[in-house]
Amino acid sequence: MKLITHNMLTSKAIKNVKEGFPLRIQADEVRNVDIEFDREFISRMIPKLDWNALIFAAQCVGHQEDLPETLPEGYDNDDELLKKLHHILLEVEVINGCLECPETHRKFPISNGIPNMLLNEDEV
Amino acid sequence: MMKLKELEGYLQGVESFDKPKISLEQYETPSHIASRMVHTIQSSFGDLEGKTVADLGCGCGMLTVGAALLGAGVCFGFDIDADALSICQGNVEEILESPSVELLQADVKTLGSSACRFYKFFDTVILNPPFGTKNNQGTDIEFLKVALSLARTAVYSLHKTVTRAHITKKAEDWGVKMQVMAQLRYNLDSSYKFHKKKSVDIEVDFIRFSKK
Numbered sequence: 001m002k003l004i005t006h007n008m009l010t011s012k013a014i015k016n017v018k019e020g021f022p023l024r025i026q027a028d029e030v031r032n033v034d035i036e037f038d039r040e041f042i043s044r045m046i047p048k049l050d051w052n053a054l055i056f057a058a059q060c061v062g063h064q065e066d067l068p069e070t071l072p073e074g075y076d077n078d079d080e081l082l083k084k085l086h087h088i089l090l091e092v093e094v095i096n097g098c099l100e101c102p103e104t105h106r107k108f109p110i111s112n113g114i115p116n117m118l119l120n121e122d123e124v
Numbered sequence: 125m126m127k128l129k130e131l132e133g134y135l136q137g138v139e140s141f142d143k144p145k146i147s148l149e150q151y152e153t154p155s156h157i158a159s160r161m162v163h164t165i166q167s168s169f170g171d172l173e174g175k176t177v178a179d180l181g182c183g184c185g186m187l188t189v190g191a192a193l194l195g196a197g198v199c200f201g202f203d204i205d206a207d208a209l210s211i212c213q214g215n216v217e218e219i220l221e222s223p224s225v226e227l228l229q230a231d232v233k234t235l236g237s238s239a240c241r242f243y244k245f246f247d248t249v250i251l252n253p254p255f256g257t258k259n260n261q262g263t264d265i266e267f268l269k270v271a272l273s274l275a276r277t278a279v280y281s282l283h284k285t286v287t288r289a290h291i292t293k294k295a296e297d298w299g300v301k302m303q304v305m306a307q308l309r310y311n312l313d314s315s316y317k318f319h320k321k322k323s324v325d326i327e328v329d330f331i332r333f334s335k336k
Contacts, residue, residue, distance in 0.1 A: 001226065002198075002226055004198065004226070005200070005226050005228065007241075008241045008242050008245060009241070010240075010241055012239060013234060021241070033222075033223070034222060035222050035223075035224050036222055036224075038174055038197055040174060041174050041175075041176075041197035041198075045176070045197075048245060090198065090224065112210065112213060113213065113227070114206075114209055114210075114213065114227045114228065114229055115228055115229065116206070116229040117228060117229060117230040118204065118229060118230065118231060
Protein backbone atom coordinates (compact mmCIF):
# COMPACT_ATOMS: atom_id res chain seq x y z
CA MET A 1 0.00 0.00 0.00
CA LYS A 2 1.30 3.36 -1.07
CA LEU A 3 0.70 6.38 1.16
CA ILE A 4 -1.38 8.06 -1.56
CA THR A 5 -3.89 5.27 -0.94
CA HIS A 6 -3.91 5.80 2.80
CA ASN A 7 -5.06 9.37 2.12
CA MET A 8 -8.21 8.04 0.45
CA LEU A 9 -9.21 5.32 2.89
CA THR A 10 -11.66 5.69 5.78
CA SER A 11 -13.53 3.40 8.15
CA LYS A 12 -16.66 5.52 7.94
CA ALA A 13 -18.71 2.56 6.70
CA ILE A 14 -18.51 0.99 10.16
CA LYS A 15 -21.68 1.45 12.21
CA ASN A 16 -21.59 4.60 14.42
CA VAL A 17 -18.22 5.79 13.11
CA LYS A 18 -18.31 9.54 12.41
CA GLU A 19 -15.16 10.28 10.41
CA GLY A 20 -13.01 7.18 10.48
CA PHE A 21 -10.14 9.23 9.14
CA PRO A 22 -7.22 9.21 9.02
CA LEU A 23 -6.57 5.57 9.74
CA ARG A 24 -3.51 4.81 11.85
CA ILE A 25 -0.90 2.81 9.97
CA GLN A 26 0.90 0.04 11.75
CA ALA A 27 3.74 -0.90 9.43
CA ASP A 28 5.47 -4.20 10.07
CA GLU A 29 7.25 -4.26 6.74
CA VAL A 30 7.95 -1.27 4.49
CA ARG A 31 9.61 -1.36 1.08
CA ASN A 32 10.83 1.34 -1.27
CA VAL A 33 10.13 0.99 -4.97
CA ASP A 34 11.33 3.16 -7.85
CA ILE A 35 8.65 5.02 -9.75
CA GLU A 36 9.43 7.47 -12.53
CA PHE A 37 8.95 11.09 -11.39
CA ASP A 38 6.09 12.75 -13.23
CA ARG A 39 5.99 16.36 -12.11
CA GLU A 40 2.64 17.19 -13.67
CA PHE A 41 0.99 14.11 -12.23
CA ILE A 42 2.20 14.87 -8.71
CA SER A 43 1.25 18.56 -8.99
CA ARG A 44 -2.25 17.61 -10.05
CA MET A 45 -2.54 15.05 -7.24
CA ILE A 46 -1.57 17.32 -4.36
CA PRO A 47 -4.73 19.47 -4.18
CA LYS A 48 -6.81 16.29 -3.88
CA LEU A 49 -4.97 15.24 -0.74
CA ASP A 50 -5.65 15.88 2.92
CA TRP A 51 -2.34 17.38 4.01
CA ASN A 52 -2.67 16.54 7.72
CA ALA A 53 -3.47 12.92 6.91
CA LEU A 54 -0.43 12.80 4.64
CA ILE A 55 1.86 14.09 7.43
CA PHE A 56 0.28 11.58 9.82
CA ALA A 57 0.84 8.70 7.37
CA ALA A 58 4.45 9.72 6.81
CA GLN A 59 5.00 9.82 10.60
CA CYS A 60 3.41 6.39 11.04
CA VAL A 61 5.90 4.79 8.67
CA GLY A 62 8.89 6.86 9.82
CA HIS A 63 9.25 8.83 6.58
CA GLN A 64 8.33 12.31 7.62
CA GLU A 65 11.27 13.75 5.64
CA ASP A 66 10.83 17.27 7.12
CA LEU A 67 7.59 17.95 5.29
CA PRO A 68 6.19 21.44 5.98
CA GLU A 69 3.28 21.54 8.44
CA THR A 70 1.01 23.07 5.86
CA LEU A 71 1.09 22.90 2.08
CA PRO A 72 3.11 25.95 0.96
CA GLU A 73 1.79 28.22 -1.76
CA GLY A 74 3.55 27.85 -5.07
CA TYR A 75 4.25 24.17 -4.33
CA ASP A 76 3.92 23.37 -8.02
CA ASN A 77 7.12 25.32 -8.71
CA ASP A 78 9.06 23.72 -5.88
CA ASP A 79 10.80 20.77 -7.50
CA GLU A 80 12.46 19.66 -4.30
CA LEU A 81 9.13 19.43 -2.50
CA LEU A 82 7.44 17.72 -5.46
CA LYS A 83 10.17 15.06 -5.55
CA LYS A 84 9.85 14.52 -1.82
CA LEU A 85 6.10 14.11 -2.19
CA HIS A 86 6.54 11.80 -5.17
CA HIS A 87 8.71 9.61 -2.99
CA ILE A 88 6.40 9.63 0.02
CA LEU A 89 3.19 9.14 -1.95
CA LEU A 90 4.26 6.60 -4.54
CA GLU A 91 7.57 4.98 -3.62
CA VAL A 92 7.10 4.05 0.03
CA GLU A 93 5.02 0.88 0.27
CA VAL A 94 3.64 -0.82 3.35
CA ILE A 95 3.90 -4.53 2.58
CA ASN A 96 2.61 -5.97 5.83
CA GLY A 97 0.83 -4.40 8.78
CA CYS A 98 -2.59 -2.93 9.31
CA LEU A 99 -4.76 0.17 9.23
CA GLU A 100 -6.60 1.04 12.41
CA CYS A 101 -9.90 2.90 12.73
CA PRO A 102 -9.28 5.95 14.98
CA GLU A 103 -12.68 5.54 16.66
CA THR A 104 -13.36 1.82 17.04
CA HIS A 105 -9.76 0.55 16.71
CA ARG A 106 -11.00 -2.04 14.24
CA LYS A 107 -8.00 -3.23 12.26
CA PHE A 108 -7.86 -3.66 8.50
CA PRO A 109 -5.01 -6.00 7.63
CA ILE A 110 -2.45 -5.16 4.95
CA SER A 111 -0.85 -8.29 3.55
CA ASN A 112 1.43 -8.64 0.55
CA GLY A 113 0.92 -4.90 0.03
CA ILE A 114 -2.87 -5.17 -0.28
CA PRO A 115 -5.17 -3.59 2.33
CA ASN A 116 -8.33 -5.55 3.04
CA MET A 117 -11.13 -3.02 3.54
CA LEU A 118 -13.97 -5.55 3.63
CA LEU A 119 -16.36 -5.37 6.58
CA ASN A 120 -18.54 -8.09 8.03
CA GLU A 121 -22.28 -7.70 7.72
CA ASP A 122 -22.69 -7.10 11.45
CA GLU A 123 -20.25 -4.17 11.35
CA VAL A 124 -22.11 -1.95 8.91
CA MET B 125 3.18 5.20 -27.16
CA MET B 126 3.57 1.44 -27.11
CA LYS B 127 2.43 -0.31 -30.30
CA LEU B 128 -0.70 -2.45 -30.14
CA LYS B 129 1.17 -5.65 -31.08
CA GLU B 130 3.71 -5.17 -28.32
CA LEU B 131 0.99 -4.33 -25.79
CA GLU B 132 -0.97 -7.44 -26.74
CA GLY B 133 2.20 -9.50 -26.40
CA TYR B 134 2.64 -8.35 -22.80
CA LEU B 135 -1.02 -8.93 -21.97
CA GLN B 136 -0.85 -12.47 -23.32
CA GLY B 137 1.49 -13.08 -20.39
CA VAL B 138 -1.18 -12.23 -17.81
CA GLU B 139 -1.95 -15.29 -15.69
CA SER B 140 -5.63 -16.08 -15.36
CA PHE B 141 -7.81 -17.34 -12.50
CA ASP B 142 -6.79 -20.62 -10.95
CA LYS B 143 -10.31 -21.60 -10.00
CA PRO B 144 -12.79 -19.02 -11.26
CA LYS B 145 -15.65 -18.37 -8.85
CA ILE B 146 -19.09 -18.60 -10.42
CA SER B 147 -20.75 -16.42 -7.77
CA LEU B 148 -18.41 -13.55 -8.70
CA GLU B 149 -18.68 -14.26 -12.45
CA GLN B 150 -14.93 -14.42 -12.75
CA TYR B 151 -13.65 -14.72 -16.25
CA GLU B 152 -10.67 -13.11 -17.78
CA THR B 153 -10.94 -10.26 -20.25
CA PRO B 154 -9.22 -11.77 -23.33
CA SER B 155 -5.86 -10.13 -24.05
CA HIS B 156 -6.96 -9.51 -27.64
CA ILE B 157 -9.88 -7.37 -26.43
CA ALA B 158 -8.13 -5.79 -23.44
CA SER B 159 -5.18 -4.60 -25.54
CA ARG B 160 -7.51 -2.96 -28.09
CA MET B 161 -9.55 -1.35 -25.33
CA VAL B 162 -6.68 0.30 -23.52
CA HIS B 163 -4.91 1.19 -26.76
CA THR B 164 -8.02 3.02 -27.99
CA ILE B 165 -8.50 4.77 -24.63
CA GLN B 166 -5.00 6.23 -24.90
CA SER B 167 -4.67 6.80 -28.65
CA SER B 168 -8.13 8.32 -29.22
CA PHE B 169 -8.68 10.17 -25.95
CA GLY B 170 -5.36 10.34 -24.07
CA ASP B 171 -7.19 9.10 -20.99
CA LEU B 172 -4.43 6.90 -19.53
CA GLU B 173 -0.96 8.43 -19.74
CA GLY B 174 -0.19 10.44 -16.60
CA LYS B 175 -3.74 9.95 -15.37
CA THR B 176 -5.22 8.61 -12.16
CA VAL B 177 -6.99 5.43 -13.21
CA ALA B 178 -9.23 2.88 -11.46
CA ASP B 179 -10.12 -0.63 -12.59
CA LEU B 180 -13.27 -1.87 -10.84
CA GLY B 181 -13.40 -5.62 -10.33
CA CYS B 182 -9.84 -5.92 -11.61
CA GLY B 183 -9.66 -9.71 -11.18
CA CYS B 184 -6.28 -10.91 -12.39
CA GLY B 185 -5.43 -7.44 -13.62
CA MET B 186 -5.68 -7.65 -17.41
CA LEU B 187 -6.94 -4.06 -17.73
CA THR B 188 -4.90 -2.76 -14.78
CA VAL B 189 -1.66 -4.05 -16.31
CA GLY B 190 -2.74 -2.71 -19.71
CA ALA B 191 -3.40 0.77 -18.27
CA ALA B 192 -0.07 0.75 -16.44
CA LEU B 193 1.79 -0.30 -19.61
CA LEU B 194 0.33 2.73 -21.38
CA GLY B 195 1.68 5.08 -18.73
CA ALA B 196 -1.10 5.57 -16.16
CA GLY B 197 0.28 7.83 -13.40
CA VAL B 198 -1.20 5.35 -10.98
CA CYS B 199 -3.78 2.63 -11.54
CA PHE B 200 -5.89 1.38 -8.64
CA GLY B 201 -7.28 -2.13 -8.99
CA PHE B 202 -10.27 -2.93 -6.77
CA ASP B 203 -11.54 -6.45 -6.21
CA ILE B 204 -13.47 -8.27 -3.51
CA ASP B 205 -11.59 -11.54 -3.95
CA ALA B 206 -8.23 -12.12 -2.25
CA ASP B 207 -7.32 -15.03 -4.56
CA ALA B 208 -7.80 -12.92 -7.68
CA LEU B 209 -5.81 -10.05 -6.15
CA SER B 210 -2.96 -12.35 -5.31
CA ILE B 211 -2.75 -13.51 -8.94
CA CYS B 212 -3.07 -9.88 -10.01
CA GLN B 213 -0.17 -8.90 -7.74
CA GLY B 214 1.94 -11.60 -9.37
CA ASN B 215 1.07 -10.29 -12.83
CA VAL B 216 1.93 -6.72 -11.86
CA GLU B 217 5.32 -7.78 -10.51
CA GLU B 218 6.04 -10.10 -13.42
CA ILE B 219 5.11 -7.79 -16.28
CA LEU B 220 5.68 -4.22 -15.11
CA GLU B 221 9.10 -2.77 -14.49
CA SER B 222 8.03 0.20 -12.44
CA PRO B 223 4.66 -0.77 -11.06
CA SER B 224 2.62 2.32 -10.37
CA VAL B 225 -0.25 0.07 -9.42
CA GLU B 226 -2.22 -0.13 -6.18
CA LEU B 227 -4.43 -3.06 -5.31
CA LEU B 228 -7.25 -2.88 -2.80
CA GLN B 229 -9.52 -5.57 -1.48
CA ALA B 230 -12.92 -3.91 -1.30
CA ASP B 231 -16.52 -4.36 -2.35
CA VAL B 232 -16.92 -2.18 -5.44
CA LYS B 233 -20.61 -1.68 -4.66
CA THR B 234 -19.73 0.17 -1.44
CA LEU B 235 -17.54 2.79 -3.15
CA GLY B 236 -20.38 4.74 -4.71
CA SER B 237 -21.37 7.18 -1.99
CA SER B 238 -20.32 10.81 -2.08
CA ALA B 239 -18.96 10.27 1.45
CA CYS B 240 -16.31 7.97 -0.03
CA ARG B 241 -13.00 9.82 -0.41
CA PHE B 242 -12.53 8.23 -3.84
CA TYR B 243 -15.55 10.21 -5.10
CA LYS B 244 -14.40 11.98 -8.32
CA PHE B 245 -10.80 11.12 -7.44
CA PHE B 246 -9.99 9.32 -10.69
CA ASP B 247 -9.59 10.86 -14.13
CA THR B 248 -10.51 7.61 -15.82
CA VAL B 249 -12.33 4.48 -14.66
CA ILE B 250 -12.16 1.27 -16.67
CA LEU B 251 -14.09 -1.89 -15.99
CA ASN B 252 -15.21 -5.19 -17.34
CA PRO B 253 -18.09 -5.66 -14.92
CA PRO B 254 -19.84 -8.90 -14.06
CA PHE B 255 -22.57 -9.01 -16.69
CA GLY B 256 -25.05 -9.85 -13.99
CA THR B 257 -26.65 -12.80 -15.68
CA LYS B 258 -26.34 -15.51 -13.07
CA ASN B 259 -28.76 -14.78 -10.22
CA ASN B 260 -27.31 -11.33 -9.70
CA GLN B 261 -29.11 -9.26 -12.29
CA GLY B 262 -28.16 -5.63 -12.49
CA THR B 263 -24.62 -6.02 -11.17
CA ASP B 264 -23.18 -4.43 -14.32
CA ILE B 265 -25.41 -1.38 -13.84
CA GLU B 266 -24.44 -1.16 -10.17
CA PHE B 267 -20.74 -1.26 -11.08
CA LEU B 268 -21.27 1.30 -13.83
CA LYS B 269 -23.02 3.69 -11.46
CA VAL B 270 -20.13 3.46 -9.00
CA ALA B 271 -17.65 4.00 -11.85
CA LEU B 272 -19.42 7.20 -12.88
CA SER B 273 -19.31 8.50 -9.31
CA LEU B 274 -15.54 7.93 -9.09
CA ALA B 275 -14.57 9.35 -12.50
CA ARG B 276 -13.98 12.99 -13.37
CA THR B 277 -13.50 12.56 -17.11
CA ALA B 278 -14.55 9.24 -18.55
CA VAL B 279 -15.64 5.68 -17.85
CA TYR B 280 -14.88 2.81 -20.23
CA SER B 281 -16.91 -0.33 -19.79
CA LEU B 282 -18.02 -3.54 -21.49
CA HIS B 283 -21.68 -4.52 -21.65
CA LYS B 284 -23.63 -7.20 -23.46
CA THR B 285 -24.92 -5.82 -26.74
CA VAL B 286 -28.41 -7.20 -26.01
CA THR B 287 -28.62 -4.75 -23.09
CA ARG B 288 -27.71 -1.69 -25.20
CA ALA B 289 -31.20 -0.16 -25.12
CA HIS B 290 -31.32 -0.55 -21.35
CA ILE B 291 -27.86 1.00 -20.88
CA THR B 292 -28.80 3.87 -23.22
CA LYS B 293 -31.85 4.57 -21.08
CA LYS B 294 -29.74 4.52 -17.90
CA ALA B 295 -27.18 6.90 -19.41
CA GLU B 296 -30.02 9.29 -20.28
CA ASP B 297 -31.43 9.06 -16.76
CA TRP B 298 -28.00 9.84 -15.29
CA GLY B 299 -27.36 12.65 -17.77
CA VAL B 300 -24.15 11.18 -19.18
CA LYS B 301 -23.01 10.95 -22.78
CA MET B 302 -22.62 7.42 -24.10
CA GLN B 303 -20.60 6.41 -27.16
CA VAL B 304 -20.44 2.81 -28.36
CA MET B 305 -16.82 2.56 -29.47
CA ALA B 306 -16.96 -0.96 -30.82
CA GLN B 307 -19.06 -4.08 -30.92
CA LEU B 308 -16.96 -7.08 -30.07
CA ARG B 309 -17.38 -10.78 -30.22
CA TYR B 310 -16.41 -12.04 -26.83
CA ASN B 311 -15.40 -15.61 -26.61
CA LEU B 312 -16.19 -17.10 -23.23
CA ASP B 313 -14.44 -20.40 -23.31
CA SER B 314 -15.63 -23.24 -21.19
CA SER B 315 -14.25 -21.88 -17.93
CA TYR B 316 -17.28 -23.09 -16.04
CA LYS B 317 -18.67 -26.59 -16.01
CA PHE B 318 -22.21 -25.50 -16.80
CA HIS B 319 -21.17 -24.11 -20.18
CA LYS B 320 -22.35 -26.99 -22.33
CA LYS B 321 -20.73 -25.97 -25.55
CA LYS B 322 -16.97 -25.88 -25.73
CA SER B 323 -17.00 -22.15 -26.18
CA VAL B 324 -19.72 -19.51 -26.25
CA ASP B 325 -19.57 -16.35 -28.28
CA ILE B 326 -21.42 -13.34 -26.99
CA GLU B 327 -21.74 -9.86 -28.45
CA VAL B 328 -20.30 -7.15 -26.26
CA ASP B 329 -20.26 -3.36 -26.58
CA PHE B 330 -17.19 -1.37 -25.64
CA ILE B 331 -18.66 1.91 -24.38
CA ARG B 332 -17.27 5.30 -23.35
CA PHE B 333 -19.30 7.35 -20.88
CA SER B 334 -18.49 11.01 -20.30
CA LYS B 335 -20.02 14.30 -19.27
CA LYS B 336 -22.60 15.78 -21.62
